[in-house]
Amino acid sequence: MMLTIVLGIIGCSNDDTTSQNATASNAPTTQNDDMAKPAKALVTFSYFNAARPGKDVNTNETTIGKKLEEQTGVNFKIEHLVGDINTKIGVMIASGDYPDVLIPDSAMDKVLDAGAFIPLNELLKKHAPNIMKLYGPYLDMMKAKDGNIYHIPFEAAQGYMPDPNPTSGFWIQRGVLKEFGYPTITTLDEYFDIIKRYKEKHPQINGKDTIGFETLTHDWRFFTLTNPPMHLAGYPNDGGVIVDMKTHEAQYYGDDEITKRYLKKLNEANNQGFFDKESLVANYDQYLAKISSGRVLGMFDYAWQFQPASQSLLKEGDDDRRYIALPIVFDKGTKDQYLDPPTFVQNRGIGITVKAKDPVRIIEYFDNMVTEENQKLINWGIKGETYEVDANGKFTRSPEQIKKTSDPNFQKQFGIDIYGYLWPMMGNFSVFADGNPKNPNLQPSVVEQGYTDGDKAILSAYHAKVFSDLFSPPDERKWYPAWSAGIGKGTPEDIFVQKTVDLQRKYFPKMILASTADFWSLWDEYIKEFNKLDAKTYENTITRIVKDRINGKW
Known part of the structure; x- marks a missing residue:
């Protein structure tokens, strides 16, 4: 799920890790030099990625893919989604014309209902010892109701190292904080107040009208408007619910006081002239364009959504126009929970279809990928080229290597945009048996070197070493995230969600744009309509699923 992190991940070579891995009892087994040579003829399998757009490519056209082909004799021809996902998957199902490997993303239920994936249980037992070891704690969670495993989720955690750079929060331009002496901002009232004061002092930026607060409502990204209330109340992103830490009861918050409170604040911001009305009808590209312009003072979002705009601002070199995430809550004393605890998302993954030419070789390829030596290759790179090892065995990168591995062209050539996600792999916050993090962006020495002078200045102003120092550590939530519950299509729960989103799309913009007096009547009208839905x-x-997960039943 996190594009900000994924774009920074580059892998490492086989040469220096084999002996370490061979002695690691908690790590997937590795391959020796003889095993690294393919014993079978070269073969190409088709791989369709419905999760995101991209350039179609053969994996062996990349550095990582070529090395994996040398080990296994397998290449994948990757095709990406163009157009509507449901239309594309629907055509596949109607025709029965499937690729060898398929990532259906949000259409997973349709693919499963169509019987497009083969069961993987026996293949995993007989041909995938490394996957069985890495995913061992999660195997029961991966099973469908019939007891079969039909797809492999994209990540399985092995240890945990927190992210030094938060990926969610209420973002604010650094120049706003600088203007007022880097104050400590913790509540929503304080956040909007400082934005309002800055906009009044600086009505234009770069010759255009300053935008106080921006949101995103386009298509499926509507959650950018509906998610903030749970964060402001001190909860992480469990989707449409907040889960009580003591009773483990799930409560839908779309009709709750916290949602009303957030919408009322946006209504006030709009009536005071610093909420962007256009953001309620703008598309995603327009949203990115506004942020890239440097005119937007603040927004709530997840870093992966506005990553292209962040990169553009970084390239411009004006640090005052770049953003920092703040752990904003409604009330002082509320413990923020923006940082994610360890997660396992089982309702997304990669499957082998009924049309696959050789499922054994495909699963063997996946199994080879999750060895520690290949996870280091995929995520750190090649020793002496993309990383170094210090006297204490810690992986690190020079400034030149950081610059090199951050280059989008290098990432494509090396294969990180292909292999950084959407395959079986160690979780993003995992730790290798030698103590190094899987993700280079979690290694303190790499993180600190990657900071710009502007990063260091604002961290110094807030007496922090890394940006996550501003946030509270995450509490353990064994069920997290609740949104991965995998509610079946057409079920009463699914119908409730769809009708709720439709209702919110109708009323939330009206409430934000209404006069102060009309807000209350619109909220009452919304609640009247909401109460017709089966929220209970x-x-x-969701409560049952949460409690089952706590008891080890997924």
């Missing part, structure tokens, strides 16, 4: 069934289902 949805809440009971």
Whole structure:
């Protein structure tokens, strides 16, 4: 799920890690030099990625893919989604014309209902010892109701190292904080107040009107408007619910006081002239363009969504126009929970279809990928080229290597945009048996070297070493995230979610744009319509799933 992190991940070579891995009892087994040579003829399998757009490519056209082909004799021809996902998957199902490997993303239920994936249980037992070891704690969670495993989720955690750079929060331009002496901002009232004061002092930026606060409502990204209330109340991103830490009861918050409170604040911001009305009808590209312009003072978002704009601002070199995430809550004393605890998302993954020419070789390729030596290759790179090892065995990167591995062209040539996600792999916050993090962007020495002078200046102003120092550590939530519950299409719970989103799309913009007096009547009208929906069934289902997960039943 995190594009900011994924774009920074580059891998490492086989040469220096084999002996370490061979002695690691908690790590997937590795291959020796003889095993690294393919014993079978070269073969190419088709791989369709419906999760995101991209350039179609053969894996062996990249550095990582070529090395994996040398080990296994396998290449994948990757095709990416163009157009609507449901239309594309629907055509596949109607025709029965499937690729060898398929990532259906949000259309997973449709693919499973169509019987497009083969069961993987026996293949995993007989041909995938490394996957079985890495995914061992999660195997029961991966099973469908019939007891079969039909797809492999994209990540399985092995240890945990927190992210030094938060990926969610209420973002604010650094120049706003600088203007007022880097104050400590913790509440929503304080956040909007400082934005309002800055906009009044600087009505234009770069010759255009300053935008106080921006949101995103386009298509499926509507959650950018609906998610903030749970964060402001001190909860992490569990989706449409907040889960009580003591009772483990799930409560849908779309009709709750916290949602009303957030919408009322946006209504006030709009009536005071610093909420961007256009953001309620703008598309995603327009949203990115506004942020890239440097005119937007603040927004709530997840870093991966506005990563292209962040990169553009970094390239411009004006640090005052770049953003920092703040752990904003409604009330002082509320413990923020923006940083994610360890997660396992089982309702997304990669599957082998009924049309696959050789499922054994495909699963063997996946199994080879998750060895520690290849996870280091994929995520750190090649020793002496993309990383170094210090006297204490810690992986690090020079400034030149950081610059090199951050170059989008290098990432494509090396294969990180292909292999950084959407395959079986160690979780993003995992730790290798030698103590090094899987993700280079979690290594303190790499993180600190990657900071610009502007990064260091604002960290110094807030007496922090890394940006996550501003946030509270995450509490353990064994069920997290609740949004991965995998509610079946067409179920009462699914219908509730769809009708709720439709209702919110109708009323939330009206409430934000209304006069102060009209806000209350619109909220009452919204609640009247909401009460016609079956929220209780949805809440009971999520509560049951949460409690089952706590008891080890997925």
